[in-house]
Amino acid sequence: MKTVSGGVCAAKGFKAAGIHCGIRKNKDKNDLSMIVSDCPASAAAVYTQNLVKGAPILVTKQHLQNGKAQAVICNSGNANTCNANGIEIAEQMSRLAADELHISSENVIVASTGVIGQPLVIDPIAAGIPLLVSRLSDSGSHEAALGIMTTDTEIKEVAVEFEIDGRICHLGGIAKGSGMIHPNMATMLVFLTTDVAISPEMLKKALSTDIQGTFNMLSIDGDTSTNDMVSVMANGLAGNAVIDREDDRFAVFMQALNSVTVYLCRAIAGDGEGATKMLECIVTGADDLATARTVAKSVICSSLLKAAMFGADANWGRVLCAIGYSGAKVDVNRIDVAFRSCKGTIPVCKDGSGIDFSEEEAKEILLQKDIEILVSLGDGDFSAKAWGCDLTYDYVKINGDYRT
Amino acid sequence: MKTVSGGVCAAKGFKAAGIHCGIRKNKDKNDLSMIVSDCPASAAAVYTQNLVKGAPILVTKQHLQNGKAQAVICNSGNANTCNANGIEIAEQMSRLAADELHISSENVIVASTGVIGQPLVIDPIAAGIPLLVSRLSDSGSHEAALGIMTTDTEIKEVAVEFEIDGRICHLGGIAKGSGMIHPNMATMLVFLTTDVAISPEMLKKALSTDIQGTFNMLSIDGDTSTNDMVSVMANGLAGNAVIDREDDRFAVFMQALNSVTVYLCRAIAGDGEGATKMLECIVTGADDLATARTVAKSVICSSLLKAAMFGADANWGRVLCAIGYSGAKVDVNRIDVAFRSCKGTIPVCKDGSGIDFSEEEAKEILLQKDIEILVSLGDGDFSAKAWGCDLTYDYVKINGDYRT
Numbered sequence: 001m002k003t004v005s006g007g008v009c010a011a012k013g014f015k016a017a018g019i020h021c022g023i024r025k026n027k028d029k030n031d032l033s034m035i036v037s038d039c040p041a042s043a044a045a046v047y048t049q050n051l052v053k054g055a056p057i058l059v060t061k062q063h064l065q066n067g068k069a070q071a072v073i074c075n076s077g078n079a080n081t082c083n084a085n086g087i088e089i090a091e092q093m094s095r096l097a098a099d100e101l102h103i104s105s106e107n108v109i110v111a112s113t114g115v116i117g118q119p120l121v122i123d124p125i126a127a128g129i130p131l132l133v134s135r136l137s138d139s140g141s142h143e144a145a146l147g148i149m150t151t152d153t154e155i156k157e158v159a160v161e162f163e164i165d166g167r168i169c170h171l172g173g174i175a176k177g178s179g180m181i182h183p184n185m186a187t188m189l190v191f192l193t194t195d196v197a198i199s200p201e202m203l204k205k206a207l208s209t210d211i212q213g214t215f216n217m218l219s220i221d222g223d224t225s226t227n228d229m230v231s232v233m234a235n236g237l238a239g240n241a242v243i244d245r246e247d248d249r250f251a252v253f254m255q256a257l258n259s260v261t262v263y264l265c266r267a268i269a270g271d272g273e274g275a276t277k278m279l280e281c282i283v284t285g286a287d288d289l290a291t292a293r294t295v296a297k298s299v300i301c302s303s304l305l306k307a308a309m310f311g312a313d314a315n316w317g318r319v320l321c322a323i324g325y326s327g328a329k330v331d332v333n334r335i336d337v338a339f340r341s342c343k344g345t346i347p348v349c350k351d352g353s354g355i356d357f358s359e360e361e362a363k364e365i366l367l368q369k370d371i372e373i374l375v376s377l378g379d380g381d382f383s384a385k386a387w388g389c390d391l392t393y394d395y396v397k398i399n400g401d402y403r404t
Numbered sequence: 405m406k407t408v409s410g411g412v413c414a415a416k417g418f419k420a421a422g423i424h425c426g427i428r429k430n431k432d433k434n435d436l437s438m439i440v441s442d443c444p445a446s447a448a449a450v451y452t453q454n455l456v457k458g459a460p461i462l463v464t465k466q467h468l469q470n471g472k473a474q475a476v477i478c479n480s481g482n483a484n485t486c487n488a489n490g491i492e493i494a495e496q497m498s499r500l501a502a503d504e505l506h507i508s509s510e511n512v513i514v515a516s517t518g519v520i521g522q523p524l525v526i527d528p529i530a531a532g533i534p535l536l537v538s539r540l541s542d543s544g545s546h547e548a549a550l551g552i553m554t555t556d557t558e559i560k561e562v563a564v565e566f567e568i569d570g571r572i573c574h575l576g577g578i579a580k581g582s583g584m585i586h587p588n589m590a591t592m593l594v595f596l597t598t599d600v601a602i603s604p605e606m607l608k609k610a611l612s613t614d615i616q617g618t619f620n621m622l623s624i625d626g627d628t629s630t631n632d633m634v635s636v637m638a639n640g641l642a643g644n645a646v647i648d649r650e651d652d653r654f655a656v657f658m659q660a661l662n663s664v665t666v667y668l669c670r671a672i673a674g675d676g677e678g679a680t681k682m683l684e685c686i687v688t689g690a691d692d693l694a695t696a697r698t699v700a701k702s703v704i705c706s707s708l709l710k711a712a713m714f715g716a717d718a719n720w721g722r723v724l725c726a727i728g729y730s731g732a733k734v735d736v737n738r739i740d741v742a743f744r745s746c747k748g749t750i751p752v753c754k755d756g757s758g759i760d761f762s763e764e765e766a767k768e769i770l771l772q773k774d775i776e777i778l779v780s781l782g783d784g785d786f787s788a789k790a791w792g793c794d795l796t797y798d799y800v801k802i803n804g805d806y807r808t
Binding site: 049050051052053079081082083084115116117118119226303304307308310311313315316317318320321323324325326328329330332349352353354391392393395396397398399400 | 453454455456457483485486487488519520521522523630707708711712714715717719720721722724725727728729730732733734736753756757758795796797799800801802803804
């Protein structure tokens, strides 16, 4: 899949912008973003399964019932969650954006991210929207990506180019997410755009299928946020015949979607709060897909393993331990474990028991930034990947005093 | 319940000892412990539900099938888990202890704790057992408690005195557990002794019932160990008529058991790896017990809340977030949250939304060592407690390089 620049504006007919409107104290930090399609688009989203849901989640769910959307408005610095007037504020945000864009507020996806339980004042948003709309451009993806960041330290933006019906198509996205990341249906905030023509039903199917193996396999700290959302808008401007069934063209679209979502998963994992390393657990030889996924996710979530990876300590017993309490039915006596990075691969466990290995070699492998934990279950043909990061002093520091 | 001294030797007819035999490099640290009853005792144990089980767990399970035991042998410094010859070594440990005590090896409870996946050499244990047996005394509980500690910084030891059938009875215990603590049926290692006369069946029932609300409600880091075990031996030397049904005397025994297990839970939580605070989440107003327990445990397990407590930051949104992803069916709009310590109580959330509170007052309350997180669900009459600790720099430090 060919990577291109432009992020959410790589697809034809999408513009974006991000500004500082005053929700955050730091004037150098964008806190309000917008993405707009020239025409109404097929739209789908998946949301957090946390019972406590941010008000914007509830409003967006309502707006997307007809499978159509044309714009995204998103603020950072305040999650608009657990506030008595949350729904009202989220609806005001939608309406103010819609009025300025001369579209229906039903076609607006609204999102918020930041601290929970502090009232979100509408005034800076209301004052900022005209400026935000005036800044919309097809090179605005970067500013929009900046506007949705909280404790993120790196911009997460990607786009790919592919062909359907002989037409050049694009799919791009921006994402944020650094802490409170343990998505259950979706991750923190991911906005995807594409110019592919696809029906709302098939778009929903593509997204719902994809996230099972991508954002749902990502964990920074085991805490499922109240405001998770992945949305996708497909405006059809690539000019292909509408994808309305599971044919070869749908497969190409799924492939494009997956290449973008996996890229964003890895970017979010590597930029986890306080992280110094990106961890990827690759499970092979499982009896079924559910087992492979359960094992991979359990390994990536272990606080003990995450701390060991921070210390570049090849403490593989913690991998076995995490597999054991995962709930997956596996034969412990067939498990092999190895660690891999750009410096090589080192097997540490064979058939469920430790084997001799060079601690020095293991240390050199584990001192790298991207670490793979290879788990072979020796049972069947299914495999899965999960992404996470190490547990560091800085994670504690960031979250010991997040609100000030 | 009257607290007395003596730990596992408070009950009549129990002796204990702990020595350094050479499994650990540090010669000042005990690494081998023994507890012995003068006569065979009713015995019961609960074990980790981790699919990967330490070899000693498998051997002990076998030995306790007849509901009888007379001695405990336990080493620290090596978990004897994920080793090809693990079972063999655990059986050797039992046999060596039994031979020296002139009892059947079937009556030995064997346990190991420490690093996973490194072969446990029998030699220092074999050489140490005669010395260990020679040191057995009714004042040996303290040395035995020292011998089972790993990253623990404080001794966990307690005993109570109570009356059944006009006889003075005792129940005491020692425990260890600091990291990899998220018990599922049991906690790291807890050894209980009592001189009450009780049938193996009723002892098993008492223990299995009690741990649901005690050790299963404890979490340091979400990692369920491979070697968790809580065992209890009841030698009947108090002279009461054998408890063999759920009568008033069983209720008194349950109360004594609960007072000892709750004490040990709080001690383990407060001494969690790197912990500066003991956290207790008290959930009231639940529709049923399962809901109360699920909510309490989810709150105590949240990495984000644990880090906030380390920073004495009243970030109550993380309490709501953890309740929301717990899986419990609750009405979010009825949830009240408050923080409490010896400095007072401060309500921070009413009916699912934030309320005004003094950050200074909250800070003073949260700077204390023992913090209670009060959650009222407003639905029914059930309540539960769960115990944990804050997430600190030192947790990361301890686990970043545990093996060296």
